[in-house]
Amino acid sequence: MLPMMPRFTIDQVRQKLATTFPTATAAVKVLEDLGIVTELNGQKKNRNYSYRRYVELLSG
Numbered sequence: 001m002l003p004m005m006p007r008f009t010i011d012q013v014r015q016k017l018a019t020t021f022p023t024a025t026a027a028v029k030v031l032e033d034l035g036i037v038t039e040l041n042g043q044k045k046n047r048n049y050s051y052r053r054y055v056e057l058l059s060g
Contacts, residue, residue: 006051007049010047
């Protein structure tokens with residue numbers, strides 16, 4: 001789903017996967033720990049994430 005949603009929030013992940021907020025948060029955390037996605041705004045709530053490499057490919 002990352003190529004279809006290169007920028008997203010935890011709530012968007014929760015809705016797309018039809019799962020709970022904690023499960024969506026854990027899934028995004030794994031992607032972040034692997035360096036696949038990065039958090040953009042540094043907030044505690046309503047964090048935005050980006051599939052940075054993909055966005056860079058589209059921008060370049």
